[in-house]
Amino acid sequence: MADDSSHDDGPVQGRRGFLGQASNFAMAAGLVGGYGAFGAVAARYLYPARPDTGSWQFVADLARLGVGDSLRYQAPGGETVNITRRARDGVAEDFIALSSTCPHLGCQVHWEDANQRYFCPCHNGVFDSAGVGTAGPPGDAGQTLPRYPLRVDGNLLFIRVPTARLVADAASSGRVIDDDCASAPGHDPCLSPLARPPRDGELG
């Protein structure tokens, strides 16, 4: 393109060789640098603003859990965490907090009481009560259910869980799910008035 003739192209020929090349380079560098930086800004903008490192959330008084007891905790994101107490030393290591997210491809496992195992419906993954994979893809790969860090402060138990939520204005903190009767906003599931199917005409 340098040899494109132009009517007012009139630099001194001797300078033209080196400086001409340099000016080409400077122009290319300026354009790449400027617009490249703008591109980088755009890329950074699209990447999540800050990583969700989670936050410490209160779970329960230590006294609530005896050795061998477990409770279910619902993280702000909706995930269920099983927290089991194994010892009575009053430290975080007494407890394990098992995520319900399958390490294989991220589906939610559920506890099968009859088989005493966690089961993942996506690819038939099976975990024992300690979260160790025993069958299916996680068993083959030797994966376990992820554990969340726990902290004991005084006589209170805290857990560090991700806080990102699917629905923007949902509640911002986690809560313990009552094992016998899951308590949720709205009607108390313990008090289901129609345990039997309604008879004809009963519901109008």
Added chain:
Amino acid sequence: MSAIAQWFQDCLPVSPEVIREMTNEPVPNHMKRWWFALGGTPAYLFVIQIITGILLAFYYETSTGSAYASVRYITEEAAFGWYLRSVHKWAATLMIAAVVLHQMRVYFTGAYRKPREINWIIGMFLLLCTLTLGFTGYSLVFEQLSFWGATVGANMADSVPVIGGFVKNLMLAGETYNSRTLSRFFVLHAAVLPVALIGLLVVHIMIIRLQGVTEFKFKDEDESKPKTFSFFPDHMYTELMLGLFLMILLSALATIFPASMGPEADPLTTPEVIKPEWFFYVVFRWLKLFPGTFAILSTGFVVFIMFTWPFIDAQIRKRTRFQEASVWIGIVGVLAIIALTMWEALVAH
């Protein structure tokens, strides 16, 4: 190398020579003067609007419940979100300013005259497209002025005889601003209007290329020199410089005057001071000066005159001795616009 070049040649049977021939049109010498580059400026700004607009749309939500929160997320949470939003806002302002200046240049140099009447009309459509983009754009923030601006705009349309109610309902998707209104503005702003603008722009530039740029002769030009210079690379360098200048200007404006957020839209409270964006000040002041229907119809009449100006001007030149009447009418028009804008800008109500 040659094998790959050959492969490309086979797949895309276009020769570089043809492309060069097509793009490298001789550019008239007057284009070396900066104020003739005002046509390229809005086009360049429009590209910036497309890029930043696409980026903003990644986080924007069109529901009335979450629109404001999502704009706040962009402004306060997303990395560089404030910068991109500010660039988008300032580029819009500059784009409208550039379009208006470009049109004034065309007008005062008489470049709309035969055979360029059609391109003037297309240019008018481009102007309306740009203004509507501005209007729908600030409606999307869903702050107080967005809401009341849209409400006032719709009710202005309503006061047009016969078709007013129809237009208003079409605009708001109902009698009043409702949950389906915002997505309407979004689709107009992010899809319909940009596509229309691109289509019109293509035709606009094609016609310029077919007819050639109007050539001007300035007294200080050397007769012995060629009358044109090549588009590539000479004029392209000029455009690159212009582009970078705009980028630097936009970055400076975005950092010094970043786009802020007013209070969230509240259908129950009209703010004490309600003003549209500056480019609607003219119309807004006009509406306050005259009763509704007259103000709307007179505005429509002025727009109609602007559309048909090439023909009116031709008739004036043909039938009267005032060959330069358009200049004087133009000066009066520009002064009127500046006066009304300043008036609106300087008073509170």
Added chain:
Amino acid sequence: MTLETKRWIIGAMGGLFLVSLVLVQWLETTRRAEEAGLRPASVSAPASSVACVDCHAQANPGIVDHWEGSTHAEKGVGCVECHTAESVEPDAFEHYGQSIATIVTPRDCSRCHVEESAEFEASHHSKAGNILASLDNFLAETVEGSREDFNPHSPTPGRSFDMVNGLASAQSGCQQCHGAKVALQSTDGSLITVDELAPDENGVPTNQAILASIVKDANGRPMFDTGTWPNTGIGRLNLDGSAGSCTACHSRHDFSPRRARQPENCGQCHLGPDHPQKEIYEESKHGIAYRDLKDDMNLNATDWVLGADYSAAPTCATCHMSGNLRNGGKITHDPGERISWTNRPPVSVAMDTDINHAIVKTDDPDERRALTVDSWEDKRNRMKDVCSHCHSPDYVNSFYAQYDDFVVLYNEKFAKPGQAIMAVLADTGTRSPTQFDEEIEWTWFYLWHHEGRRARHGASMMAPDYAHWHGMYEVAERFYMELIPQAREMADHAGGAARTEINRVINDILSRPEHVWFEEGAAEQSARIREEMERRYGQGGERDGNNF
């Protein structure tokens, strides 16, 4: 311009663009860092209270939610700032590394709110806890309950109670408004109050020995006597020697001035048969205007100055406490500053107050002048400042003439005579010193404490139905139909000199012109009423006993 020059310029401008984006990046980083510093968690709690908020947001989200919306939160006043307590304080305890106390007293609030606390301390409000020797207290502790705990007399199926707390009525009733004497449990079963602790002027107990006997729970927290805490009565007697509770009106944990400005807030105590100020206000034009125009009251305003921020209607606070344009927007936390009659006692008293803000009681005019620091007229003028935002001087002065006339009528016709009769019954030994063990003592209590106050309060705040039907009408009925007959009956019963003395007092009263109608009759007036009834309704009202 040559192509080469253009290329150089493009290069340079590209570089400049890059530099401008570097600047943008720098701004972005600064912004992030600032944000991280300002908002370590989702709650912008001050650093001292981040841990409190972390835990209590889940344990007691209501507390944190309230606090988050408060001006305290806005200004960085967190949990520790108010709850902090030095370890020498009797109710202090260690809580996750902070020494705090549960109860925040006016002394704690006064660390920042100096003027407000001083005004409050001077007010009658702060002394509301000193009712130990009052009739009301005797009613609750003895008449309604029992000074001593006693055993239940039969079982409560499903529950097991081995002791009845005789003070329950006083604790849930009287003390929730008046304020409890806050008490800690002692190891010997007794209670530790401000009396035992004898705090010095800094609130630190001088009786340090007693601190060892405070009962503490498993976490080392001093245990309060459940009868005395929870309590936010306005005259609470706190362990640090301060009197009162700011949260009585500025309820925790948002401490909203907005709430204290609304009549419902005062109505938590100022209601009911003995002082229905809330109901009186609701009947008055003031209350009706407020109910209608509440949206125009600008209740969120920072200073809430009458005439500047609002003028739609007055609330209790407007007249008795808040600032107005004429007084330069000065708020007072002593509602007594603008009250010219106290209608609390059996006989209304002019509010001349001495240097200690106590009412001057002496009759001697010179002595009164000497003692009075703030006269009833000073107080009335302060109230007139408020009135005159909406009413002309003539209107205000004439209203006060009506009000004064009413109070004096009540005082002279019923209150002072009633007092004289009750005095002579006591002096002659006809009435025992024990209160409420004789019917006439209930009668007299109803007369002044309930009906007499209703009447005077009704007149003071423009509620005609309370001035008349709930007020003077019942006062009169109580006086003529119960007090006089009961006194005469007691006199008959007593016989002898007592009988003569009592009847002399009663006859003296009833022979006064304003009472003479009762025993000597008012035939002329009855005839006039009958004629009027005849004219209006075509029948004499009195014959069928249905005058109106």
